[in-house]
Amino acid sequence: MPEFRYLTLADEIEHSIRCGTYHAGERLPSIRKWRAKTQLSISTICQALLELERRGMIASRPKSGYFIRPLREQILPPPQTRQTETKPGSVTINNLAFAILEAMGDPEILQLGGSVMSPELMPGKALARCVKSVSQDRLAGLIAVYEHPMGHLGLRRCLAQCYTALVNGIQAEDILITNGCFEAVATCLRAVAEKGDVIVVESPTFPWYLQLIEDLGMLALEIPTDPTDGIDLSALKSALDHNSVKAAVFNSNFQNPLGFVPPDDKKRALVRLFNERQIPIIEDDIYGELYFGRSRPSTLKSFDTRGLVLYCSSFSKTLAPGLRVGWCMPGRFLEKVRRLKLYLSISSPTLTQEAVYRYLSQDVFERHLRKLRTKLQRQMADMTLAVARHFPKGTRISAPQGGLTIWVQLDRRVDSLELFRRALKTGIAVLPGIICANTDAYRHCIRISCGLPFDEYLDNGVRNLGTIIAETISVKPASVGS
Amino acid sequence: MPEFRYLTLADEIEHSIRCGTYHAGERLPSIRKWRAKTQLSISTICQALLELERRGMIASRPKSGYFIRPLREQILPPPQTRQTETKPGSVTINNLAFAILEAMGDPEILQLGGSVMSPELMPGKALARCVKSVSQDRLAGLIAVYEHPMGHLGLRRCLAQCYTALVNGIQAEDILITNGCFEAVATCLRAVAEKGDVIVVESPTFPWYLQLIEDLGMLALEIPTDPTDGIDLSALKSALDHNSVKAAVFNSNFQNPLGFVPPDDKKRALVRLFNERQIPIIEDDIYGELYFGRSRPSTLKSFDTRGLVLYCSSFSKTLAPGLRVGWCMPGRFLEKVRRLKLYLSISSPTLTQEAVYRYLSQDVFERHLRKLRTKLQRQMADMTLAVARHFPKGTRISAPQGGLTIWVQLDRRVDSLELFRRALKTGIAVLPGIICANTDAYRHCIRISCGLPFDEYLDNGVRNLGTIIAETISVKPASVGS
Numbered sequence: 001m002p003e004f005r006y007l008t009l010a011d012e013i014e015h016s017i018r019c020g021t022y023h024a025g026e027r028l029p030s031i032r033k034w035r036a037k038t039q040l041s042i043s044t045i046c047q048a049l050l051e052l053e054r055r056g057m058i059a060s061r062p063k064s065g066y067f068i069r070p071l072r073e074q075i076l077p078p079p080q081t082r083q084t085e086t087k088p089g090s091v092t093i094n095n096l097a098f099a100i101l102e103a104m105g106d107p108e109i110l111q112l113g114g115s116v117m118s119p120e121l122m123p124g125k126a127l128a129r130c131v132k133s134v135s136q137d138r139l140a141g142l143i144a145v146y147e148h149p150m151g152h153l154g155l156r157r158c159l160a161q162c163y164t165a166l167v168n169g170i171q172a173e174d175i176l177i178t179n180g181c182f183e184a185v186a187t188c189l190r191a192v193a194e195k196g197d198v199i200v201v202e203s204p205t206f207p208w209y210l211q212l213i214e215d216l217g218m219l220a221l222e223i224p225t226d227p228t229d230g231i232d233l234s235a236l237k238s239a240l241d242h243n244s245v246k247a248a249v250f251n252s253n254f255q256n257p258l259g260f261v262p263p264d265d266k267k268r269a270l271v272r273l274f275n276e277r278q279i280p281i282i283e284d285d286i287y288g289e290l291y292f293g294r295s296r297p298s299t300l301k302s303f304d305t306r307g308l309v310l311y312c313s314s315f316s317k318t319l320a321p322g323l324r325v326g327w328c329m330p331g332r333f334l335e336k337v338r339r340l341k342l343y344l345s346i347s348s349p350t351l352t353q354e355a356v357y358r359y360l361s362q363d364v365f366e367r368h369l370r371k372l373r374t375k376l377q378r379q380m381a382d383m384t385l386a387v388a389r390h391f392p393k394g395t396r397i398s399a400p401q402g403g404l405t406i407w408v409q410l411d412r413r414v415d416s417l418e419l420f421r422r423a424l425k426t427g428i429a430v431l432p433g434i435i436c437a438n439t440d441a442y443r444h445c446i447r448i449s450c451g452l453p454f455d456e457y458l459d460n461g462v463r464n465l466g467t468i469i470a471e472t473i474s475v476k477p478a479s480v481g482s
Numbered sequence: 483m484p485e486f487r488y489l490t491l492a493d494e495i496e497h498s499i500r501c502g503t504y505h506a507g508e509r510l511p512s513i514r515k516w517r518a519k520t521q522l523s524i525s526t527i528c529q530a531l532l533e534l535e536r537r538g539m540i541a542s543r544p545k546s547g548y549f550i551r552p553l554r555e556q557i558l559p560p561p562q563t564r565q566t567e568t569k570p571g572s573v574t575i576n577n578l579a580f581a582i583l584e585a586m587g588d589p590e591i592l593q594l595g596g597s598v599m600s601p602e603l604m605p606g607k608a609l610a611r612c613v614k615s616v617s618q619d620r621l622a623g624l625i626a627v628y629e630h631p632m633g634h635l636g637l638r639r640c641l642a643q644c645y646t647a648l649v650n651g652i653q654a655e656d657i658l659i660t661n662g663c664f665e666a667v668a669t670c671l672r673a674v675a676e677k678g679d680v681i682v683v684e685s686p687t688f689p690w691y692l693q694l695i696e697d698l699g700m701l702a703l704e705i706p707t708d709p710t711d712g713i714d715l716s717a718l719k720s721a722l723d724h725n726s727v728k729a730a731v732f733n734s735n736f737q738n739p740l741g742f743v744p745p746d747d748k749k750r751a752l753v754r755l756f757n758e759r760q761i762p763i764i765e766d767d768i769y770g771e772l773y774f775g776r777s778r779p780s781t782l783k784s785f786d787t788r789g790l791v792l793y794c795s796s797f798s799k800t801l802a803p804g805l806r807v808g809w810c811m812p813g814r815f816l817e818k819v820r821r822l823k824l825y826l827s828i829s830s831p832t833l834t835q836e837a838v839y840r841y842l843s844q845d846v847f848e849r850h851l852r853k854l855r856t857k858l859q860r861q862m863a864d865m866t867l868a869v870a871r872h873f874p875k876g877t878r879i880s881a882p883q884g885g886l887t888i889w890v891q892l893d894r895r896v897d898s899l900e901l902f903r904r905a906l907k908t909g910i911a912v913l914p915g916i917i918c919a920n921t922d923a924y925r926h927c928i929r930i931s932c933g934l935p936f937d938e939y940l941d942n943g944v945r946n947l948g949t950i951i952a953e954t955i956s957v958k959p960a961s962v963g964s
Contacts, residue, residue: 124626131613134613140609141601141606142804143609143804145803179830182825182827194699208825316628320625321626322627322628342580342583345661345662348806349831349834350805351613351804352831
């Protein structure tokens with residue numbers, strides 16, 4: 001990617017803000033002053049300021065210019081690492097998680113729990129045009145036969161092109177289409193492990209991984225994970241040395257729920273640890289395209305030299321979850337995954353695959369993604385500030401550079417499950433941290449979704465949540481050591 | 483259903499033919515003679531003759547009137563029952579079956595193997611109009627959210643209406659939408675049994691049930707099954723008494739591969755056997771609507787008094803397999819199945835469900851089914867006659883009153899796998915009977931699909947098959963007892 005002048009300027013200004021040259025609430029120097037200072041064109045300077053606004057660093061006030069917004073770090077510290085025990089255990093969260101997920105499906109509820117996005121963020125009209133075009137030409141012939149178990153060839157070719165820079169030498173033949181990322185991960189996990197096997201996950205992790213592990217009768221081995229740079233490699237190494245681990249399931253970028261992206265060196269070291277031991281990694285990269293920075297984060301699969309990374313993703317967070325179009329690149333397990341998919345549902349529907357294929361063929365996906373990232377970044381900044389405004393002192397919060405959700409660590413006196421139940425009665429759903437681990441380590445944490453455009457209604461919801469939390473704390477004595 | 487005069491007349495004439503009053507090749511009395519004999523109107527008599535033509539009993543010859551076609555029973559005897567051992571066993575057909583299914587997917591091959599239908603038999607245009615109408619109004623909103631894990635409510639209501647007469651008191655809340663019938667059966671089986679459990683199947687059975695059982699590490703208990711009226715109840719009872727059976731998987735109507743429908747009394751007795759022992763039955767009724775007789779055969783579920791029948795079906799044989807819209811009514815296992823579906827793929831795609839919902843709302847499904855049944859009956863009659871013409875003496879053949887496939891029992895010297903391989907080289911695929919059981923009992927049988935309109939090309943294919951079979955027999959000595 002070429003280096004744009006406006007980006008360089010934006011970076012410089014951001015750096016100044018972070019260094020304290022400018023403080024929250026101050027007015028930023030005018031465009032004229034920046035012009036004099038930098039010799040850049042007015043249009044370049046305007047672009048830089050827009051970029052900073054996009055990053056949530058500054059806000060424009062009509063007729064007054066740009067003002068510095070409070071840095072998240074200045075107002076709320078990041079969540080803390082928990083030292084959880086690293087012993088494999090049977091998972092027993094399904095009854096609880098199922099009840100919570102059920103409640104989260106209610107359309108009358110303000111959904112701050114699920115990692116879903118507002119329909120306005122999706123390219124619904126463009127997709128509708130694609131579906132219409134399918135209905136007008138090849139539909140009858142397309143749906144009258146079973147799709148190939150590997151999936152729609154054109155779509156797989158498009159995907160192979162998308163991944164050229166992310167996964168070395170990937171071809172359409174390496175990609176298998178699934179009913180969403182869930183089916184991809186579930187099928188890959190079944191391909192490499194069975195009942196009783198030990199599966200490594202991060203702590204906290206995406207609740208559904210635990211549910212899947214429980215459903216398949218496997219054991220979860222939870223590894224302490226840092227909220228800013230990911231899994232603890234030495235704890236992981238020790239866990240691998242002391243347990244017969246069959247596989248790992250990792251959310252590689254903008255990890256759900258913490259939101260971190262491990263640096264490339266760490267990703268490389270992580271993959272090497274597993275490669276050396278011949279242990280497969282199931283990589284769920286569903287948030288990879290939702291980056292707020294300048295470039296897409298790397299995949300674990302790009303560091304895999306032995307075909308042991310089974311990469312999974314979908315269009316559910318970028319185009320439309322209701323399409324249920326996901327895929328996997330199972331590396332050396334392709335044949336096994338392919339069979340499992342065949343036994344499971346023969347193949348995925350042709351209609352949805354053809355519609356997505358036509359959409360991708362129009363070369364508008366990247367433009368849509370750019371808009372989507374900008375909106376998500378703004379929504380997340382607004383949600384973060386709202387939490388800072390309305391939640392009691394002592395709240396800690398993650399600062400992801402992409403993805404859809406933030407992780408909020410509350411006072412230890414707060415029981416997230418109790419909070420979930422009380423909030424639900426007032427019409428708000430959050431995801432209680434308790435289902436993000438098989439232990440009790442995250443009982444005082446919640447995950448909040450930033451998929452909805454921020455408005456007064458949402459701000460009110462966050463305020464109400466804050467009030468409930470404050471009430472909870474006030475009636476309980478502070479516990480020792482909290 | 484009201485009793486139509488033309489049907490009564492058609493039944494009477496069919497009875498006369500079957501009793502030998504008229505013989506194959508003879509000319510049927512003229513319309514004028516029937517009029518004098520019955521006092522019915524010419525139009526009623528013409529309808530009766532069309533009905534008989536539809537049933538494959540007579541054929542019209544231009545300017546000569548109607549001639550009696552040979553009865554299938556007159557030319558080829560039905561296949562024989564095999565006494566297979568009824569002991570549970572690990573299944574080991576997947577490698578073989580997978581290779582066979584792979585070969586059957588080749589579009590250059592004359593597909594007499596898969597139970598698929600020609601696109602012309604499907605209502606492609608009407609479905610395309612439905613898809614177009616979805617693309618023009620609600621699409622963006624529909625696909626921007628995850629569908630409810632139970633599936634599209636409107637579609638489930640339509641299905642509940644369809645099943646009113648077939649399953650007592652069924653409601654939309656009892657029905658769960660799946661990615662085709664495969665996913666329905668696989669999910670239901672996982673809901674009631676696990677690795678190591680014993681599952682009852684018919685012998686021969688649909689190969690994919692065996693593949694699924696193998697994939698899930700379960701054991702298959704194959705029960706002798708009569709080609710004309712189904713499973714041997716006393717063998718079944720004894721097997722249930724002597725084994726700890728966890729579940730059964732039955733294709734309830736037009737069983738794949740044999741094509742039989744058990745009489746209602748037998749279905750009732752079958753369900754009672756399982757009900758008494760509290761053992762669940764997974765009923766796959768995917769062919770139930772493809773009946774050639776006057777009314778739809780009953781479901782096993784209609785005889786179930788304890789919520790122990792998990793009913794599965796789909797639109798793959800009636801509307802379009804590429805839509806992947808199936809469903810199940812899991813009875814008392816609904817909650818479990820619902821969870822498994824959620825862990826597996828969250829939900830099925832909204833677009834395809836909405837399209838089918840709109841199609842069903844137009845009240846054209848039953849008319850389409852009537853046309854489809856007529857065409858299939860004709861295709862099956864033609865295929866049966868072609869097999870009779872071209873296959874060597876000693877061939878036995880099933881005479882299903884519905885469904886898509888016929889079961890052909892060849893001389894014992896024929897190895898169906900060898901036949902499959904040789905036929906494939908000449909561009910023809912059949913399904914070798916060897917993968918319809920875990921034993922060797924059906925090595926000399928094949929299943930032939932009647933899903934394609936019969937023409938010279940197909941007739942040639944059957945002739946070539948017959949030649950290969952004759953060659954195989956001629957080079958092998960007759961085995962003792964064959």
